[in-house]
Amino acid sequence: MAAETQTPPIHFGIIGCADIARKVSRAISLAPNAVLSAVASRSIEKASLFAKANKFPPEAKIYGSYEALLDDPDIDAVYLPLPTSLHVKWAVVVAQKKKHLLMEKPVALNVAEFDVIVKACEENGVQFMDGTMWVHNLRTAKMREFLSDSERFGQLRAIHSCFSFAGDPDFLKNDIRVKPDLDGLGALGDAGWYCVRSILWANDYELPKTVVALHGPVLNEAGVVLSCGASLHWDDGRLATFFCSFLSNLTMDITAIGTKGTLNLHDFIIPFQDKEASFIVNSKCFFNELVTSWEPIPSEHTVTTDIPQEVCMVREFSRLVGDVKNGSKPESKWPIISRKTQLILDTVKMSIEKGFVPIEIKS
Amino acid sequence: MAAETQTPPIHFGIIGCADIARKVSRAISLAPNAVLSAVASRSIEKASLFAKANKFPPEAKIYGSYEALLDDPDIDAVYLPLPTSLHVKWAVVVAQKKKHLLMEKPVALNVAEFDVIVKACEENGVQFMDGTMWVHNLRTAKMREFLSDSERFGQLRAIHSCFSFAGDPDFLKNDIRVKPDLDGLGALGDAGWYCVRSILWANDYELPKTVVALHGPVLNEAGVVLSCGASLHWDDGRLATFFCSFLSNLTMDITAIGTKGTLNLHDFIIPFQDKEASFIVNSKCFFNELVTSWEPIPSEHTVTTDIPQEVCMVREFSRLVGDVKNGSKPESKWPIISRKTQLILDTVKMSIEKGFVPIEIKS
Secondary structure (H helix, E strand, C coil): CHHHHHCCCEEEEEECCCCHHHHHHHHHHHCCCEEEEEEECCCHHHHHHHHHHCCCCCCCEEECCHHHHHCCCCCCEEEECCCHHHHHHHHHHHHHCCCEEEECCCCCCCHHHHHHHHHHHHHCCCCEEECCCHHHCHHHHHHHHHHCCCCCCCCEEEEEEEEEEECCHHHHHHCHHHCCCCCCCHHHHHHHHHHHHHHHHHCCCCCCCEEEECCCCEECCCCCEEEEEEEEECCCCCEEEEEEECEEEEEEEEEEEECCEEEEECECCCCCCCCEEEEEEEECCEECCCCCCEECCCEEEEEECCCCHHHHHHHHHHHHHHHHHCCCCCCCHHHHHHHHHHHHHHHHHHHHHCCCCCEECCC | CHHHHHCCCEEEEEECCCCHHHHHHHHHHHCCCEEEEEEECCCHHHHHHHHHHCCCCCCCEEECCHHHHHCCCCCCEEEECCCHHHHHHHHHHHHHCCCEEEECCCCCCCHHHHHHHHHHHHHCCCCEEECCCHHHCHHHHHHHHHHCCCCCCCCEEEEEEEEEEECCHHHHHHCHHHCCCCCCCHHHHHHHHHHHHHHHHHCCCCCCCEEEECCCCEECCCCCEEEEEEEEECCCCCEEEEEEECEEEEEEEEEEEECCEEEEECECCCCCCCCEEEEEEEECCEECCCCCCEECCCEEEEEECCCCHHHHHHHHHHHHHHHHHCCCCCCCHHHHHHHHHHHHHHHHHHHHHCCCCCEECCC
16 A cells, blocks of 8 residues: 555546446546546537536546547546447557556457557557456455365366346447447447456466357347357366346356356346445355255355445556556556457357357467 | 045155165155155165165065066055166056156156157056156245246246266266266266256246257266256247256256346255255346446245155155046146156257257257
8 A cells, every 4th residue: 555655646537428437437536546537528518517427526627529638648547438349449549648548348349459459558558457347346356266265166167157138129229239330249249248257267367279159149130249158168178158148137147166166146247235245155065965955055255345346446457557657567467368358259259150160269 | 635635645666776765765755645665676685774774664565676566556656766777668667567657867868768658658547757856846836936927037038057066086987877878868867957957947848949069078988978068049039058067066056037037046956955945036126326236136035845845746746646546647747848858868969979060859
């Protein structure tokens, strides 16, 4: 904490007034090492309304163009929640303007675009992080401890991950996430991103050898995925499956099964409650003598926190930006795991397009 | 209940002293309309020890051959927990001897054998039921109510089911469930049976159009499945996936996702506790305004019961046998759902053997 207090807080500008930017605005204002400094929209009225509605400090600047915000020398870092199709263009400009980049997910429409973004960040020495919040939850660190415990969990053998929500008719007709020219990856990019990240996370970010899309994805008339699934395979027999959908009730499940333990949770992306989050640990459970009940029964572990996961994310990103400002190199972990996530999405999409064939992953 | 008290209790004989027969013996003795009347083993000593260890009543008969038990005119019904490869031979004899048949699962090694068994039951007018206990749990009826509720659950869109347990080295080397000449379906027949049944159950027993095995099943040297998975597909886009394994920690999950609700449980085959069983209902949950928590949060429903599920199974089977003895036709529901389960297992096996191709279901 000593280092944090010595480093001045990181000044954030937000480009685009997406819904998700409301939550991240609050997170920036709550993070101890970040300041909400500016917002830009193509319409200055929209930017102004957004700043008021989201309690920006009075000294925050309101811009009517993205370029103007990016030319502001007081801005250290940019949060970019634009539609995915605009990411590559604006992320490159952000990096060229030497602003650090907190990027909403999915990062890009494909790995080729992703690499353009991260190359620009590397060339300009700025920190990159994608906006996947749940990995920053304190609960996630506690779950990681369980998965890493060779006695309680053993070796991972299988994981199933699911994120679905039921878009209403307006969403399914008009939301940017069903438009090929805006968020062309549809449910795969929006919901599947989280599933894939959770699978990689449980596998210590080791890429699978092969990815196979499940038959029967649902696409809209424009060819955007509304619902799909895939299986992922590692050489040692480890298996992952996921299901993502805009057409099914809100569900956020992880079931990770090791040789000695199982992890379950039902709210991995957005915890049920702000201040606490739980997961179920089943470790070395078996049956009573007549196989009519379990001994012991699985236990629920609850992690309490005053700091919501999105604030943890902003705090960690700001800490890394502060380190860079103090002369450190950007932390490469975040673009690396982000790229792996994007790579799996590409591969699932390719498997769908090629008729559900297995695709080998080349990292 | 009036009919039950008028009908004399059903006299059960057990053929084979498998481990699972201990639990079913207790269930027969606890069921109000059943009597534990005889046990047969190829060794009369083994049968005698089994009867003592499992508290058979003193008047119960001990047989040193299956044939002798089947010739006993006092026996109404037979519980058959022999290795699967012996099922077709002995089930046919049971039916020919006009004994009703409660059959341990998997019922047969394939649908062709299954049909021989059920044909024999039909020709001899005896009731058939397989030994899948969880469908008889009171909880299952409560879960059915939820899945059938068009307001709370809506239409089923996706279900994932998993049953795994970690066999120890002795199990993986010596258990009948890893021997091609005994339980040749391995984990698919033993564990996958439950997953497939749960998927059919959630789909009101409507068969899928297509079944595709997941890549990467694990087989032992003799070619018996130790771990595998599959996806099942219906014409309207409904999707099911399952995973079954002898190589992963004890896990028994169902996640069933409808358009308006989600059902979760983690102990669907053997409830955590004898006297109560729970499931999680997530219905019309969504997020708070800033998308940092859920409103409402899912709720846990607990069903208390004094009657364990295996006793419910014996009671229901005995009730049907009593009806047949009173002149009714055997209830065809049980062989029908049993055959559908067997058919899916066949199809998964065929998909594995053919290189994970989609197989159309022909009922």
